[in-house]
Structures are given as C-alpha cells and as structure tokens.
Amino acid sequence: MSLSLAGRLALALTVATVGCAARAAAPARPQPTAPAAVPPELQPPPEAVRLAQKLRPTGLELGTMWTFEDPPLAYWRRQYGFQATPQWLEHVRLSSVRFANYCSAAFVSPTGLVMTNHHCGRECVEAQSSPGHDYVETGFYAATRAEERVCPNVYLDQLVSIEDVTARVTGAAAAGAADAARAAAVDSASARIQRECEQQTKLVCQVVSLYHGGQFHLYRYKRYQPVKLVFAPELQAGFFGGDADNFTYPRYALDVTFVRAYEADGTTPASTPNYLEWDAGGPGDGELVFAVGNPASTSRLITVAQLMYERAYRHPFYIAFLEAQRSYLQELARRNPQTAQQVRQDLFEVENSLKAFRGEMAGLLDTLLLARKVAWQTDFERRLNADTLLRSRYGDVFDRMAAIQAEKLRLSPELNLSNPNLFSEPHMQVAATLVRLVRERSLPEAQRSAEFRGEKLQQLATRLGGELPLDTALSRRLLASRLRLMQRFLPPDNALLRQAVQSGEEPDAAARRLVTSTRIGDAAFRRALLQGGEPAVDTTSDPLVRLVRTMLATARALQPRWDSLMARQDVQAARLAQALFAAYGTSVPPDATFTPRISDGVVRGYPYNGTRAPPMTTIYGLYGRSADFGNRMPFTLPASFARERAAVDLGKPLNLVSTNDISGGNSGSPLIDRTGRVVGLVFDSNIEALPHQFLFGSASGRTVSVHTAGITEALRSVYHADALLRELLGQPPAPAAAPR
C-alpha cells in the first residue's frame, strides 16, 4: 500500500502479466475456438471442489466497494441494523474527496481542513523543504493560516452529482457493430458527454464505465485548488517500521497529514459545510465502520482457471525470480558495505514484492479460498444457464477463459525465460544487442525497432566494436539463476533448456562454462561478428551467442502469440463482466474505478502467529517496538515522541484493524462510524488481505487505519498542534496571548 508498490509494479513488467483486468475497449473478437482440454495444473484440487459443494456464496465474493448511487441498503439493515438515509449518504459523499490522482481524503472542518495519509502528502512536505529545512525529517506544522504552504500539483475532487448516461453512451454504437467499432463509438460518446458537461457546469466531469461497460455514469466533481499543507509529522512517525512493517499488523504508524482546501484566490479557505465531525474517542472493538475513498483497481472477476494459472505458474515463477534477485542483492551487500548502501532500496523493493507475492500465494494455496471461488463460479454459471438468453450470449465464457489459461501456461515460461532482460546478465545483454543489431540492420529502416533506427544504429555498432568492460562474476551469477529457473519451469525436453544446460550438468557449471567460453567480451570478436553480419552470427560456434540467438528467435516466435492471447483474454474478461452485470445487476459492486466508494466493515482482531492480533494497538507499542530493536532503524523512535515521552498517554489507541474492503487509491480514506463521525484514517492492508486480490473476505484479511484517539493524543501531547486540534474538535481558536 506504500511507495514500494511502485517498485513491485515496475518489476511486474518484466514478466508476462496476469492481464485479468479487462479493458473496456476490447480488440476485435477472434474466431471462435473450441475449448481445449484444461490441463490438470489448471483444475482446482479435488478437496477444494468437494468443499465448494458445501459452501453457499455470500454474495460478497466481489467485495464491498459500493457506489454511492447503488448502496446496499437492505444488506446493511440486515447485517448491522443500520439504516443509511439519502441525507447521510450525500453528506458522507460530499465530505470525501479524491486527493490528486493517487489518494483519498476527507474534509474534517467547515473551513476546508482535509485529512489524508502522510504517505499521500509526502511530496508536498518535500516541496516545502529547502537546504537546512528538511520537513520530511522534522515534520511540519502551520499554527496559523499564514504559515500554511501550497502543495504543488495537489487538487481535491469532490463528487457533487451523478447521472446515469448508459443509454446515451451505448446508444451511440450501432446495433450489431463489431467490437472495435463499438468501443470507438463508446469512447467518443463518453468524451462528448464529458466535454458538454464541463462547458455547462465548470465542473470536472468524468464518464465512468462501471461493470466494464454494463453501466456508464457521468460523475461531476467540484475541484479544490490550491491546497496548502497544515501539518505533517516527521517521516519516522508517519512511516514508523518502514518497509519491514509495510503490509503488516500489529502496527504503530502515525500515517497522517492535514492540508487545507482554498478558494481559487489562494487566500480564502474553502467553505466546506459538508465535513466529517471528529470523534476523538475513536471506535471500539466490534463497531461498524465505513471506509470512504477511491479504490484504484480490482480484478476479482477472474475465473477459477485464471486463479489456477496464477497458482500453477505465475506466482511460483515470480517468487522464484524475486528470490533469485534477492539472493543476488544480498550477496552484493555482504561483499561490500558501500554497495550495501547502494542496493538497499532495491533490496527493500524486492523484499516487499516478495512479501506481496507470497501473501497472495498463501491465498492461492488455501483450500478454502479456492473452494469459495469454485462455489462463486458455480453459482454464476448456474444463473447464466438458467436464462436462455444469457446462456446463449455468455454460456461459453468460462470455457474460453480456461482455454486461454491453458495456452498461457504453455507459452509463458519459455517466453519469460527467453527474454535477455529478465536477469540482464552483462555478457548476455551485449550478445543480444549485437545479434539484434545485425538482424535489424538488414531490415528496411521503417521495419526496425526504434532503438535501431537512424543514428542510433551506428552509435550502437561503434559501442559494440569498442572496449566494453563486462563483469564476468556478475554474468555467471545471474546466468546461473536464469538456468535454475529454466530447469524448474521448462519441461526437460525443451530445446532452449537443452541448448543452455548440457545433460547432467548443474546450472552453476553451465553458467560458468557459457560465460568463460564465450568470446563476447572480446572487442575483436564482436567486430568480426558485426562485420560478418547475419551469416557470421548464424554460424558462430560461440556458445553464448548461439544461445542468445535461440532465445531471441524463440521470443520472436512466441511474442505475437502471447499478444494475441492477451487480446483474447481481454475480450473474455469484458464478456465476463457484462455477464456478471446481466446476472446480478447492481447487487454486487463493480470492479474498482478510482471513483468514490463506500465499504462497510467492523473493527475486529484476527488469529495470527499462533495467537491473536488485537483489534487496535496503543502508543505503548510504538515505544515498545522501538525499544525491542534497540531504537534502530526502521524502528527508531520518532524524535518528537522521544522528546515528549513523559507527556504522552501511552494507553491511547494508535492503529486499528477492520474488515473493510480497500485497495490502492484508498490510502487516506476516512473511516467513519454510523453517525458519520470520523473515527480513523485508512493507510494499509495487512499481509493476510493480499489474497483479496482474487476474492474478497477472509478470516484474517484486514484494513489498517490510524485511530483518531491516537491522532488526537499526538496532536495534543507530542506536537502541541493546539490550533489544529481546536479546529478538529470544533472549538473556537484560542485567544491570542495578551501583549506583555
């Protein structure tokens, strides 16, 4: 949920993606194919199928990220005895805002005060810093309006009205139009509606595709800009526990920042009559709470076969790949303290990705999760089959999706492992560039890849012909990792594997042989190949160059098949979403769209580590975890907490867990009680919630929030932010001290 997700996503680009989120604009529908037999690895284990027969879907498998236009009033009444009035819902919606294009936030005073996460406002804090004033390090507090400072590029969007424009958008496409034509028509109708709306209203307008095109709603937002920084604790309080504690709980982070919305003039604080009153007590164990925010994306609509593909290949491959990376980075760090410093951030990101993938994998290995998915899909199929029209329209979608997964399973290991950039071994990178250059050079300019066009071609050739210091130990180490993955993920008779690793050879030995016997490190050899062109490359006896040739040829052959597979998958994913909407309507929430949602839940601990995780943690734990680690990073006590130790009420709750449904984009969401008062501030999920990626609802998955009692106590006793606290509590400003 924090910055390291970015690293995780960057890594994700290097391997074939799950591609389970459907694009609204799907490519042309391919020729129908007969569903292929599903291989055993993609079939759910028998015990899950058996268990599924005893489960009844709860209706919450797709989560509880409800839209404000279709709140589940009957379910809330039944589940919690809670009756949400239209006034309550409108007030809550108008009190919540989207924070720039990446977070959520809420008004917490009538004069534009806004609460969000420290990790959402961090760039703004950085922007205030100058040499000698590192506010990230020290924290920031503006006791008066005059001291508040503009956050560059930050704006707040408040959803002021919603209009169903489904008929206008879908009516724009000619009946029976091909997929591509239909998608283009939908896009242009949406754009037209947005334009009209913005001209007429001066609001920010967005046509949102819900249920992957099942509904189109026009959202009109009032935008607040500029936004100014009011308060941020020091990083060590906002990000206490750092990457180690990220995605975990029990937790002790004061991940809060306050900003203020201003009128366009930049001097008048915005008037925000819809704001959430501050509950300085916060919620109790078992209390009903709502998370209100903008979840960025979910892909819960994946089928059993897609889930099994993740379990059979993609997650194990990813984890093995990340483990190899980690072990390499750790080795670097061990060898040399200076390097350790350099690779520290990489290592953190790899470890956080591993944490995330392993958390998801735990779900994929959980019989109950698989059984719930099977039960959900069975119910879905039953509904489709019970309706002649739905059956004729969507009856084949699960089989088609399964056939696509089977083909992915056949293609992806070889495609991933034939990519020279997977491990970026220096020797292999040079060989691959050379082989590609020689090949591309023979093509007409227009058909070449961008990096081989124009001057770049000659520049590259010149570099390849000159001296290039290549790190042999590094190449050997990384190549050995690749060959180990090949041995594990490719069938024993795979041609690429057999060329790379000789019969009976260990991957380490093969890597040593390839790297020590290749002449690719020799500039003269490279010049000879460059000069000899394709015939020279095709006939060289150099084993590494030959291997790279095979890899590139393999990738060239497989990539188009993979791309078309992904396009086919997108089509089926969109059909699946439409089938869902046809079968269930708005009784299930649409996948997340980074638009306002309200999710219900209760404050609740969970079984963990052989014992119980508490419903909330207290400030004791912040001092305790710091002391447990001898006050070392990332558990160093924040300076202000260290200073004010004697003044703090250690028993005040600091963080809490609840069963609300969130995803990236929800960071900064207020947690509110049934009276609409703010009782917490969402900032993370625990590791057990990672399988919610595939299916919502688990015994231990939780949303992690900062508790308002902890924020209140910190503002009062640690930061002495009296003016801010008075504003939160609705008290008049303290009288100015009389002049002496």
Add this chain to the structure above:
Amino acid sequence: MSLSLAGRLALALTVATVGCAARAAAPARPQPTAPAAVPPELQPPPEAVRLAQKLRPTGLELGTMWTFEDPPLAYWRRQYGFQATPQWLEHVRLSSVRFANYCSAAFVSPTGLVMTNHHCGRECVEAQSSPGHDYVETGFYAATRAEERVCPNVYLDQLVSIEDVTARVTGAAAAGAADAARAAAVDSASARIQRECEQQTKLVCQVVSLYHGGQFHLYRYKRYQPVKLVFAPELQAGFFGGDADNFTYPRYALDVTFVRAYEADGTTPASTPNYLEWDAGGPGDGELVFAVGNPASTSRLITVAQLMYERAYRHPFYIAFLEAQRSYLQELARRNPQTAQQVRQDLFEVENSLKAFRGEMAGLLDTLLLARKVAWQTDFERRLNADTLLRSRYGDVFDRMAAIQAEKLRLSPELNLSNPNLFSEPHMQVAATLVRLVRERSLPEAQRSAEFRGEKLQQLATRLGGELPLDTALSRRLLASRLRLMQRFLPPDNALLRQAVQSGEEPDAAARRLVTSTRIGDAAFRRALLQGGEPAVDTTSDPLVRLVRTMLATARALQPRWDSLMARQDVQAARLAQALFAAYGTSVPPDATFTPRISDGVVRGYPYNGTRAPPMTTIYGLYGRSADFGNRMPFTLPASFARERAAVDLGKPLNLVSTNDISGGNSGSPLIDRTGRVVGLVFDSNIEALPHQFLFGSASGRTVSVHTAGITEALRSVYHADALLRELLGQPPAPAAAPR
C-alpha cells in the same frame, strides 16, 4: 511447553502414535521381511530430493543438546571463538539442578537460592494457599528466611559426578544373546550398579542409556530437600497471555519463581558455592548464550520415511480430528453460556494441540526441512555403506523402517476410525459396550478384558438393560464428524466406509439416518439383544449395531498387527540409534534423556508475519498488549504492574529469543553467557520451533526466555522484593530498621 501439553498428550493416546522414540529394551527381533515397495505418499517430493543434493549436512540436524561429558569444544571454538575450560563446565553443571521430576532450575546465590519457572513452581504456590489466601492469584514473597514455606514433594538433583559404565552394563549380556535376554541383562546390570552406588555414596544414582544403548553412564546426584518457596509473581504476570500466547512470540511473561534449597534439617539454607552470578543487564542482540537444563525427550532420529508418514497421514489426520473436536466444542459454547464455561478448558487444550500440530505440519510441508532430512539421511547411509562391518550390521535399517511406515499407512486410518472411543458418540458407545459384553460373556473368565470380569459383567448388563438417556443431537453431530474423517482418510471402496455411508450419501445425512433409525436408545431392544446373545447381535437389522459390530471386528483384526508393527518399529529405531553412534560417535548429541545438557545458541530475532520479530521484548509490550485488548483476559494487566505503573522502567527487556535447542523438561533452565553469568530463564519455544521435533535448526525456530533485566526491574520496582534482589546482586542484606 506449558500445562496444556498434558492435554495434548492425553489426546494423543486416542490415535495410533508415531512411536518413533526407541525403547532401550526392545522386544524380540521379528523375522526378517523383504522391504516392501515404498508407496508414493511416503516418498519425499522431487523438489526436496533435488534441493537435498545441494545441501551439505551441518552436523547439527540432531540438535545441540550436548552432554557435559562430551561437550563439542572444537565446534564452540570454531563457531563462537569460545574456549570452554573444564572448570567452566564443571561450575556450570554444579550450578544447575533438575527440579523434581519435571523441570530444570539453577542456583543463583551461595545460600541455596534457586531460580525456575513460575509454571514449574505453581503447585508449590498452590500448596501455600488457604481459604482467604490465594497466592496463585496474588503472588508470594518471603522477605525473610522465616517466611519461606516448604514446597511439598519438591527436590533438586545436582549432578556431582559421571562415570562411564558401558563395559560393565553391556558386558553383562552374553554375546549373541537374543534381544529380549540382552535387554533384561542390561536392565539388571544397570539396577545393580545403581544400587551399589547408592549404598556406597548416599547419592541418588542413575544409569543413563545414551544413544539408545550406545553408551551407559552412571550419573550421581546430590539431592536437596526440603525446598522452600521464596518468591512467585501473581499468575497473571507469570502466565501473561495465557493459552493464547503459549508457544508464541513476541511475548511478555514474567514466568519466574525463586525457591531455596535447605539442608535436611529444614532450617539451614544449603550452602551452594557453585551458583550462577546474576547479570542484571542481561544479554544483547547476537550474544552467545547457553541453555543448561534437562530436556525430557527428543526423537530427531526418525527417518525420511517416518517423516513422510507423519506428513501423509498422522498429522493431517490429527489436525482434522482436532478441528472436528474444536468445531463441536465451539458449537456447544455458542449454544449456552453455562456450557461455554464448562468446555472452556477443553477448548483451550484442543486449540493448543491444534497450534502444536499445525506448527509441526508447517515443518512437514516445508521443502527445505524435507531436503535437509534427506541430505542428513543420505550422509548417514553413505557413512554406513563406507564401512563393511557397519553396512553388514545396519545396511538394511532404512529400508526396514520404510517398509514399516508403508504398513502403518495401510493400517492406521482404519484402525483409528474403527475405534468407538475416537469420538465417543453416546449411541455408539452404548452399542459398542453391548456388542462387546455379549461377545466377552461367551469367553472363559480368564480370557475376558478386565472390564468384563467378575461382578462388573452383571453390573454392566443391568445398566444396559435399564433406561439410558442418550443425547441424539450429540450422537448425530459426533458421528457426522467421524464419517467425514472416514470419507477423507479411507479409500472409497473400504468396507467399513461403504457400510457406514451409502453411495451418494452425505456424511451428515448418513449420521442422521444411523442415529434416528437405530433402536439402541430403547431399553427393551437392548434387553432383547442381551438375552438373544451373539446370534441376536449377529443377525440384528439395526444399522448402528451392525456398523459397530463391523468396527469392533475390524479393530480386533488390526490391533495385533499394529502392536507387532510398533514392536518392529522399536527394534529398528534402536538399531538406528546404535548405527548412529557407531558412525558418528559422540560428535552428535544423544537423544534427550531428562539429564543435564548444555545447548549453545545466540540471541537473535527472526522473520515473522511479513516483518521482523525482535530479539527481545520490553515491559512496554506487557502494558501495550494488555491495552490493545482493552485489559481483558488473558491479557489483563497483572495487578502489581497496574499498581506500580508509574515506577516501572518500561524500556527494560522482558523476554528474549535465542537459537538454543530445548524441549519439554528444559522449562526453568538458566540461560548463561560465556562468563557463566545468568542472563535469562528459558520458559517456552515459539511456534516456528515445533518442527524441531523432526530436525533441528530453522530460520525462525527460537527458544523463549525471561530476560534478567526484566526480572530485576520487576523485583525492584513492581514487587519491592529488596532482600531477594540484594541476594541476587550479591549485596549484603539491608540493615534492619532501627527500633523506634
């Protein structure tokens, strides 16, 4: 590691045991059998076998519970740069004692002061209590000797000398004697040596069989009795976190008690010049520490096939059985608050057993653990095969052990599930008693089971013929659990299963059918069966009675086969231990024998819960965990800590984790540093150490101790136990207050 282990062991008796600890006196060696083919479930997974090829055994697979007569001096020097002198070792041995016949302890002052765990001394605290004085609840402190109170039945054994008597013991058996004769000769020689020793020395003497008969050592102990209670904190401090936190870490328990050894006169404190000096600072992160105590038993010498039997059947069966029990108990508790109170202890015990079995199962599912076991066994076999004599003597032991496991796998599910006492369904229990009574009645008195002899037979018959209120709902519920286990663990064509559950029938429906259609609840029906005898029982159409007949017949047929299998397994286990000693000598430690051992380790945190568990916890955490749960049980703040909140230094370490090797019996062991000073008090293992049952050494398995800094701070600031503290710190007693 706490009392609930007793519950776990009691439960263990209901299902076929692993039987992996060899008895020294093995029964007669059975006829040699050709090793049967090992079924696939008992073969280690290919990835573990592959990984094993890359591992080199560390030599510590069997753990680090070293004897004082064979300390691994070279390994300690190499590993820690630590040179243990004979004087150091003797001092440490003489400073340590066995606490009665269930715990460990140590002298911590020259005048007989002894430290052990609160959970070791709890019975003594109970013994002091009287109506109006519940010292378990309030704690106990004797500020003066006069106030110290005798602990009934507690004695302390100090190992004063060791003599190798292997030649005398083994020489007593005639060469080539049969196993049984040999065992008897060994037993009687041992007894004779012990008797002689006790007559000559007035010491407590014990001939200890190390390496399952590889060595026999005569241990002479000085026994201290009486022992008096000096200090115990209240139960809520000593057992903070209760069953929930048992086997887990981070932890915040003050599990300490002090007693004093007295001369036989009961008034003179024992003079104990060998005692451990108190280190009030305790150890730091990464520091070398030794756990000195009396581990009760280990069974690390099990083979890969035995491990796989645990993984394939025994652990999954156990876990499923305990889950069924738990779900039933939870249902009872939910129905009725009064019942909830009654089943609370049962539920805790079932949950702790589940925790333990799941922790062990996690190890069994861990590829690395399996691979390490495979690598260890491969090395062991290689050593045996490299020596002609060893090969001829022991070469077949692994195959024989594997063949035994294969037969266990065939027998045990049916044997367990044909036992009417597994779930003790009321209707089934009555039916089983009746069927057995009718059968036993026809046997001569001498051949009957004890419970059907003499008057008991007629009493039972009378009871069975009278009114017996049977709980139908309970029978249905429990029988359904049994039938579910049958469906899961018996092959589909198993005769017992097919008789119990009709084709296509759900277990719940089958249980309902059996319980509602049986007439066993009808006294007239039972009288008719009793009167009709075997012919009536054999021909009844009552489905439950017929099922019970089949179950009892199955158990009768299988039990002797199982017993002989266990005897054969004991023989192989003893041979395995002797082979180990022949191949490795004393370079590996012998299995635990509840005699003094010294285990090396370092203070070290570990990866957990997606983040890091600290090397030590602080007193902050005691207050914090209590506050996190709203001061509710089992996390209620101990009364004295609540009272003295303002006076306590919260940053003092309270508990710590280290990599020492311990097992039951080690409770109360001192943790000492390289200077021999006491720095901690062992009281538990974490859940990740449970797989040490099968193989020692893991990334996360840890010993949990109370930190001396925490004990010191509690005695000083919470309990004001000044005299005790002065004694620990080697300070003279405070001067008595002057009379007014």
